[in-house]
Amino acid sequence: MLPLAEETMETLEEQMRSLGRLARAAADHLATADEGQRNAALLAAAQALRAREAELLAANTEDVAAGTARGLSAVLVDRLALTPERVEAMAKGLEEIAAQPDPVGRELARWTRPNGLDIARVAVPLGVIGIIYESRPNVTADAGGLCLKSGNAAILRGGSESRRSSAAILACLQEGLRAAGLLEGAVQVVPTYDRAAVGYLLRLHESVDVIVPRGGKSLIQRVMEESRVPVLAHLEGNNHLYLHTSADLEKARKVVLNAKMRRVSVCGAAETLLADRSLAESHLNPILTDLLGAGCAVRGDAEVQALDPRVDAAVAADWDTEYLAPIIAVRIVGGMDEALAHIARHGSGHTDAILAEDLEAQERFFREVDSAILLSNASTQYADGGEFGMGAEIGIATGRLHARGPVGAAELTTTKYLVRGDGQARP
Numbered sequence: 001m002l003p004l005a006e007e008t009m010e011t012l013e014e015q016m017r018s019l020g021r022l023a024r025a026a027a028d029h030l031a032t033a034d035e036g037q038r039n040a041a042l043l044a045a046a047q048a049l050r051a052r053e054a055e056l057l058a059a060n061t062e063d064v065a066a067g068t069a070r071g072l073s074a075v076l077v078d079r080l081a082l083t084p085e086r087v088e089a090m091a092k093g094l095e096e097i098a099a100q101p102d103p104v105g106r107e108l109a110r111w112t113r114p115n116g117l118d119i120a121r122v123a124v125p126l127g128v129i130g131i132i133y134e135s136r137p138n139v140t141a142d143a144g145g146l147c148l149k150s151g152n153a154a155i156l157r158g159g160s161e162s163r164r165s166s167a168a169i170l171a172c173l174q175e176g177l178r179a180a181g182l183l184e185g186a187v188q189v190v191p192t193y194d195r196a197a198v199g200y201l202l203r204l205h206e207s208v209d210v211i212v213p214r215g216g217k218s219l220i221q222r223v224m225e226e227s228r229v230p231v232l233a234h235l236e237g238n239n240h241l242y243l244h245t246s247a248d249l250e251k252a253r254k255v256v257l258n259a260k261m262r263r264v265s266v267c268g269a270a271e272t273l274l275a276d277r278s279l280a281e282s283h284l285n286p287i288l289t290d291l292l293g294a295g296c297a298v299r300g301d302a303e304v305q306a307l308d309p310r311v312d313a314a315v316a317a318d319w320d321t322e323y324l325a326p327i328i329a330v331r332i333v334g335g336m337d338e339a340l341a342h343i344a345r346h347g348s349g350h351t352d353a354i355l356a357e358d359l360e361a362q363e364r365f366f367r368e369v370d371s372a373i374l375l376s377n378a379s380t381q382y383a384d385g386g387e388f389g390m391g392a393e394i395g396i397a398t399g400r401l402h403a404r405g406p407v408g409a410a411e412l413t414t415t416k417y418l419v420r421g422d423g424q425a426r427p
Contacts, residue, residue, distance in 0.1 A: 020207025045176030
């Protein structure tokens with residue numbers, strides 16, 4: 001959908017309030033819809049994505065051409081681009097979401113009090129979720145699908161770079177809603193890219209229950225500062241790999257290269273490699289050769305530079321940077337204490353991994369590193385709801401309230417208590 005050229009602030013505000021009212025009505029309708037209806041909408045939307053593949057790719061080609069003309073970086077163009085494989089991945093993601101157990105109505109706990117009251121805690125939808133994201137059009141399908149599965153209505157505000165792609169994906173989602181007899185207001189896209197619309201969305205506390213921002217630091221900061229609606233935050237992924245003295249060389253080479261270079265533009269990409277000093281020659285040297293040979297720029301401390309003349313000198317800012325590019329910062333540490341202290345100081349609490357055969361070292365890493373996702377002997381690029389069996393994710397939550405880690409359908413629910421009595425009156 002294209003921006004409305006001559007709208008006033010008053011009409012824009014009312015437009016956003018209208019979106020909110022439609023979403024609230026759809027959320028109320030979803031609350032009474034059964035799992036079969038919600039799943040039918042997801043499966044029909046997946047079929048529509050496949051049937052409209054040519055239309056989706058044509059719209060995306062226009063977005064990519066416009067973005068390239070505007071000077072988008074290669075990383076952002078990669079995030080923006082759709083291929084037949086990515087369209088199929090979106091469709092499969094919706095089918096996998098549909099195949100998940102119903103997150104709504106789950107009985108999370110149940111107990112009986114001495115007075116005979118039977119108390120159950122059950123999962124219910126959050127309500128209306130506003131999702132603000134940048135240039136990845138597949139988020140439109142993932143976010144809409146997860147909200148639908150969990151019985152929530154969604155108001156989506158993607159980046160202007162993906163406007164045509166997102167509109168085409170929205171049409172498929174709404175085709176699925178119609179096929180299942182659900183209100184189209186269950187998934188809506190903000191039909192303007194005026195930045196003021198985001199401000200109105202962040203203040204729609206009468207209609208919107210939760211805001212989920214997914215994007216860069218500036219977007220997250222704005223949402224956190226301006227929102228009058230509770231925020232489920234996805235912060236940057238300054239992710240670490242720690243090469244422990246017990247690491248297996250072949251495993252380490254495979255995992256490090258994948259964690260950095262599989263897709264450098266995703267939030268699960270590794271940005272810093274820490275290596276025990278005892279492994280500098282035996283392990284780190286060949287790993288540097290692998291990275292440099294794959295086209296990755298390496299920025300290292302003096303000890304790392306001494307291993308390979310192609311390594312650039314790291315500056316202080318490198319340890320705190322989420323590159324989202326073929327660049328990695330590398331530091332040699334004097335042992336696990338130093339590695340953990342580095343991660344505690346510079347990490348973003350997103351995803352960190354240890355490469356170690358020593359089980360005690362793995363357990364200490366898991367116990368002491370305070371991040372949403374921790375791995376041993378596996379690539380940080382597994383930090384993804386789809387890889388966790390969730391079908392898809394809205395983002396990786398790095399806060400400590402409500403949900404942490406990949407946010408799938410089950411994480412988009414809250415709870416209520418059902419108390420069953422037999423005439424009890426409180427003394």
